[in-house]
């Protein structure tokens with residue numbers, strides 16, 4: 001009997017229990033009500049939910065898990081549903097939507113920590129930290145709708161990783177509901193704690209397959225008091241990498257972001273993104289967007305950046321540079337970087353790769369992967385952009401102007417193989433930011449070390465023996 005038919009009657013009985021606990025308003029079963037939870041933004045992975053349940057507290061989550069376990073029904077934790085790999089899409093399971101669990105439980109500026117529930121929107125956490133005179137540095141374009149639970153479950157990256165690390169690096173403690181309904185209370189706010197295995201790291205990046213994160217203690221930092229932003233034009237990715245190397249040594253931790261754009265991306269942004277204008281009188285093969293920040297209000301970063309760029313100019317690494325003289329100009333420069341995703345949509349279909357290699361190999365990678373893609377389809381347009389300072393590129397390939405989108409997308413396996421084989425050759429990762437979800441399960445099996453894969457499977461079995469947490473994702 002198909003799985004779906006097998007589970008449906010059990011779910012009916014379960015639903016009554018859940019309605020009794022949560023109230024009918026917080027158990028959705030109508031298809032139209034559930035629609036926002038069963039598909040992600042790009043609608044690449046249509047799903048189906050038995051119900052969407054909205055717990056108000058950790059005890060509710062534990063209750064839901066115990067009931068589902070009793071009935072053998074699978075669960076998919078969901079945050080803001082901004083994930084890009086289909087990880088939060090349900091298939092014949094119950095969605096546990098954590099949005100109601102959005103309290104800031106505690107903020108301790110002296111300890112530089114904030115304790116938040118998993119359903120807090122990332123921006124709300126940033127705002128709460130700001131109100132206490134501190135910085136919570138995780139920042140990504142989806143910050144107005146993604147939730148902390150989702151950020152931790154995907155180990156999100158974003159634009160400040162170079163200085164502050166990924167989501168994983170920003171966590172001190174976690175509260176997690178396990179597959180048997182027990183609650184692991186690991187909400188410590190300690191910077192030193194060597195009491196055995198550091199279990200929180202199992203759940204960070206586990207994409208909802210090992211437990212439901214219900215709260216976290218996060219690290220805060222001093223508020224930046226000074227900032228400098230520059231856009232630089234270079235002749236090649238190799239020049240951009242040489243510039244990164246120089247700036248990193250010279251400017252140390254003040255270098256907060258170092259982002260890369262190729263000419264194709266810049267031209268597409270200028271053509272399609274409203275309100276942007278050409279930064280230079282001429283165009284360049286490669287661009288770097290650079291940001292420095294400091295918590296020291298007396299440190300003027302603009303002259304430091306100017307001096308570093310002048311030396312790079314002397315050394316023939318940089319062709320031209322603009323240093324923002326106002327926060328408005330800084331925002332305009334960032335708009336050029338942030339507009340790439342929108343501009344790429346306007347250029348038609350694209351095949352995307354979210355990869356990382358050691359920073360020192362990034363220019364070689366761009367060169368080799370571009371050549372490999374052009375040999376598959378000479379008219380394709382390479383749009384490799386992103387967080388070069390983290391060794392992370394969105395190595396995207398846009399369709400030729402005169403080709404049918406579907407014909408182009410049919411070539412996805414060939415492009416994936418070419419790009420990911422090169423990633424593997426350089427000891428890189430086929431998923432630097434967005435995770436595995438549904439999108440990259442096959443690729444994970446192909447490229448992950450077999451021993452590591454077996455360990456992952458063992459951990460999954462140990463923590464979720466019935467396989468009820470987010471089945472069919474990641475592994």
Ligand SMILES: Cc1cc2nc3c(=O)[nH]c(=O)nc-3n(C[C@H](O)[C@H](O)[C@H](O)COP(=O)(O)OP(=O)(O)OC[C@H]3O[C@@H](n4cnc5c(N)ncnc54)[C@H](O)[C@@H]3O)c2cc1C
Pocket residue numbers: 041076077078079080081082083084086087088098118139140141142145146147148149150151152153154155156157158159207208209211212213214433434437470473
């Ligand atoms: C415009 C845009 C820009 C983006 N930019 C970036 C970027 O720069 N860097 C980056 O890393 N990502 C980026 N993303 C991807 C996405 O925003 C991140 O993966 C984000 O961390 C997902 O959070 P979410 O709350 O939306 O999670 P969801 O999409 O709801 O879920 C993602 C995964 O986490 C699991 N999950 C969710 N909540 C929990 C929980 N409480 N406990 C356990 N598991 C849970 C889900 O089951 C799913 O597998 C971007 C997305 C968009 C749309």
